[in-house]
Amino acid sequence: MTRHYRTLALASLLMLALAGCKEDVKPVEEIRPVRYVLAGSSNSQDSQQFSGEIRARHESQLAFRVGGKVLERRVNAGDSVKKGQLLAVLDGSDYQLDTSAKQAQLAAAQADLAQQEADLKRYRELLTQNFISAAQVERQQTAVQAARARLQQAQAALSASRNQGNYTALLADSDGVISSIGAEPGMVVAAGQPVARLAANGEREVAFQVPENAVDALRGASGFKVKLWADGRELDARLRELAADADGATRTYAARLALNGSDAEVRLGMTASVRALLPGQPGAAMRLPLSAILDEQGKHYVWVINAQQQVGRKAVTVGAIDGDSIAITSGLRGGEKVVTAGVHLLRDGQRVTLLEQTAAARGQQ
Structure with a gap:
């Protein structure tokens, strides 16, 4: 019996020794990459964006x-x-034949006029000898005028025919x-x-289409920014033309912006993003992408990134939804970094890495 207890005690000591040899394993902290926007201030300008194409001023x-x-x-x-x-x-064959025909008509008119003028000369000589009456001379004068008019008609017809041939x-x-x-x-x-x-060479413009619900806002815009997709350059622009009638197929209004400071690098057909700067309104709500909102039990939250690149959940009050953005009426300060994707996968205090900044809230410039 004593030997049995000794065996158990030895086994226990061995297990304790093995346990002591194992190092403590600490859990690895998960650092999640996130996209974010900077929340806009309550008195900033609003803006609207459109897709456009570089076109020539004169086409x-x-x-x-x-x-x-x-x-x-x-x-x-x-x-x-x-x-x-x-x-x-x-192919100008038919027009060449028509020109030949008109040339023949002109030659005939010239010959007829020459004949009529020669007859008039003889009629006048006969009148001096009292062989014919004055009325016959007057009729011949009329015939000469008619022949001269037919000649002018033939000349004009020949010129028109030659023009038709040149138009080929x-x-x-x-x-x-x-x-x-x-x-x-x-x-x-x-x-x-x-x-x-x-x-035509010269000025370059941006052509884009405006939906009917944005026409009035576009007319009241304080300015325009055009960003080229090819190299990321941003140019100032002004509204030169806005159609008064909608396109029959798309039901949108054609608009054109004149570019300021464009150069040879702004090539025809390039894709551009048009941003219309709209006058801000006092007390206007800032806007965030819908994907930034976390809904839990009827309440709305956003994840805010602090200076240590940790996220914290903050309750907000939301307003109207416009397309893919939503108004934030309270609970958020301008300039705060707000996560815009994967809000259901985060937890308070979690460390994150920042990816490229997405399009900021529509209230920020």
């Missing part, structure tokens, strides 16, 4: 002034052209860039049918 829809079959195309989309440069050519060549009306061209050899086009678009 021309080019078309042949006569109809016909396209023989050749001399340029492609994206080519730079000079004023008067040949872009495309129509499509020329650039200014220096610029061919932004699109639809004329292909073998294609039959009608007079006035657009076959190319020419973006």
